[in-house]
Amino acid sequence: MTETISMLEVDMLHRRKDARPLNDAILPSLCDSIEEIGVVNPIRVRRDGDGYEVIAGAHRFAACDLIGLRQVPCIIVDDDDLHAELAMIDENLMRAELSASERATSTARRKAIYLELHPETAAGVAGAKAKHGRANENISFAKETAGATGQNVRTVQLHAERGEKVIPEAMNKIAGTKLDTGAYLDRIKNLPPDEQVKAVERDVVAPRAPVARKPVAESAPTVPANVFAAFIEHADVIETLPIPDLISASGRQRSVLGQRASGLADRMIEIVERLDQ
Numbered sequence: 001m002t003e004t005i006s007m008l009e010v011d012m013l014h015r016r017k018d019a020r021p022l023n024d025a026i027l028p029s030l031c032d033s034i035e036e037i038g039v040v041n042p043i044r045v046r047r048d049g050d051g052y053e054v055i056a057g058a059h060r061f062a063a064c065d066l067i068g069l070r071q072v073p074c075i076i077v078d079d080d081d082l083h084a085e086l087a088m089i090d091e092n093l094m095r096a097e098l099s100a101s102e103r104a105t106s107t108a109r110r111k112a113i114y115l116e117l118h119p120e121t122a123a124g125v126a127g128a129k130a131k132h133g134r135a136n137e138n139i140s141f142a143k144e145t146a147g148a149t150g151q152n153v154r155t156v157q158l159h160a161e162r163g164e165k166v167i168p169e170a171m172n173k174i175a176g177t178k179l180d181t182g183a184y185l186d187r188i189k190n191l192p193p194d195e196q197v198k199a200v201e202r203d204v205v206a207p208r209a210p211v212a213r214k215p216v217a218e219s220a221p222t223v224p225a226n227v228f229a230a231f232i233e234h235a236d237v238i239e240t241l242p243i244p245d246l247i248s249a250s251g252r253q254r255s256v257l258g259q260r261a262s263g264l265a266d267r268m269i270e271i272v273e274r275l276d277q
Contacts, residue, residue, distance in 0.1 A: 003076065003077050004075070005042055005075055005076070006073075006074060006076055007071045007072070007073055008045070008052060008071065008072060008074045008076075009070060010061075010064060010065050010070055010072055011070075012050075012051040013043070013045060013052050013053075013061055013072070013074075014048070014051055014052070014053060016053055016054060016088060018085070019054070019088065020102065022058065022059060023059070023097055023244060023247075025097075025244035025247060025248045026059065026097065026244075026247055027059065027062060027066065028248075029251065029254075030059055030060065030063040031066055031067050034060070034063050034064060034069070035067055039060060039064065039072055039073050041057070041060070042072075042073040042074050042075045043057035043060055043061050043072055043073070043074045043075070044056040044057055044075045044077060044087055044091075045057075045074045045075070045076055046076065046077050046078065046079050046084055047076070052074065052076070053084070055077070055088050056087045056090070060072075082113050085113060086110065086114070089106050089110045090110070090149055092106055093107065093145075093148075094149050097243050097244065097247045099176070099180045099243065100162070100180050100182045100185055101166075101174050101175045101185070102175070103159050104160075104162035104163035104166065104171070104182075104185055105163045105168075105171060106159075107156060107159035107160045107162075107163050108160050108162075108163025108164045109163070110141075110145060110160075111145075111160045111164070114141045114144065114145070115141065118141075141156075141160075142160070150262075151262075152269075155265055158182075158269060158272070161189065162185040162189055165189035166188060166189050167193045167197070169193075169196075170188065170193075170196040170197050170200050173197065173201065173204065174200055174204075177204050178204070178239075178240070179200060179203055179204055181239050184203075186272070188200065238264075
């Protein structure tokens with residue numbers, strides 16, 4: 001696999017057909033950043049006919065086009081279709097604003113690609129080789145994905161499980177609704193396929209019970225008896241926050257938002273793991 005860095009005309013670039021829709025909420029701040037300091041990370045592209053297909057960096061490409069840049073730095077690679085899709089998914093998974101359904105679907109697709117590229121790492125195959133003393137050094141999907149996207153192994157496994165168990169029809173009905181949370185995906189992932197769809201159709205129109213708000217001074221639990229109620233209250237608030245608005249409001253503190261969101265994800269995983277014990 002070869003890579004070269006070149007300045008390419010914006011008019012020669014085009015988005016992948018399977019690229020996820022642009023998030024208009026983050027484009028203004030990205031435009032400001034590029035105008036101020038330029039394109040720090042080159043756009044990853046591969047040759048496609050007379051032009052180039054954007055593999056990773058679709059938002060940077062869109063921002064450059066919006067502010068009128070005519071040339072942009074690009075890393076030109078010779079990726080095949082699977083490696084190109086893998087690179088696109090990895091960049092998406094590193095973004096903080098993915099919804100629960102997007103992250104689950106992307107992680108499950110990444111697992112399918114990884115196992116196609118590395119069939120020897122599949123659970124049954126790897127286990128059999130290890131049993132007979134023929135285990136190789138190929139890293140598992142979860143560990144490799146964690147290293148590529150900056151997540152922890154348990155988080156990767158959880159997202160992949162959701163994406164594999166929740167059928168596409170149910171996932172499509174969940175996307176962009178109040179049900180688009182990890183907690184809801186976990187709630188329906190073990191239901192039979194037809195029951196998943198029925199549950200989503202029922203729950204997406206069900207009115208949400210209002211959450212009683214406590215004064216700020218009383219919001220922090222002071223005794224163990226209040227811990228569960230406080231968790232439910234704060235979880236309800238976080239789940240209803242409009243993600244694009246939250247990211248837009250973070251401004252130049254996007255990295256802080258990402259760190260706190262990652263920390264919360266780790267705490268939620270710890271809760272789930274201890275419940276399973």
